[in-house]
Amino acid sequence: MTGEKNTVTSAPPCAIVIFGxxxxxxxxxxxxxxxNxxxxxxxxKSTVVIGFARRPK
Structure with a gap:
């Protein structure tokens, strides 16, 4: 490596849908x-997580 810096930025706002x-x-x-x-x-901070399931937990 030649001293390059890796910069990580946060993802743009989105909706994450979880089936199951x-x-x-x-x-x-x-x-x-x-x-994590x-x-x-x-x-x-504007990311939304939506969960769907066939049975209740």
Missing amino acids: ATGDLTARKLLPALY LTHDGLLS
Whole structure:
């Protein structure tokens, strides 16, 4: 590397739709990943997460 800096900016506002929101994959993988992205400042504060499921949790 020649001293280049990598800059990461937050994503533009968007809507994230999760189908199967009460499922195991969502709980184990998707929600922790979304939390980490938010914690690191990589998701816009205007981002909306919408979950759909066939069964209640």
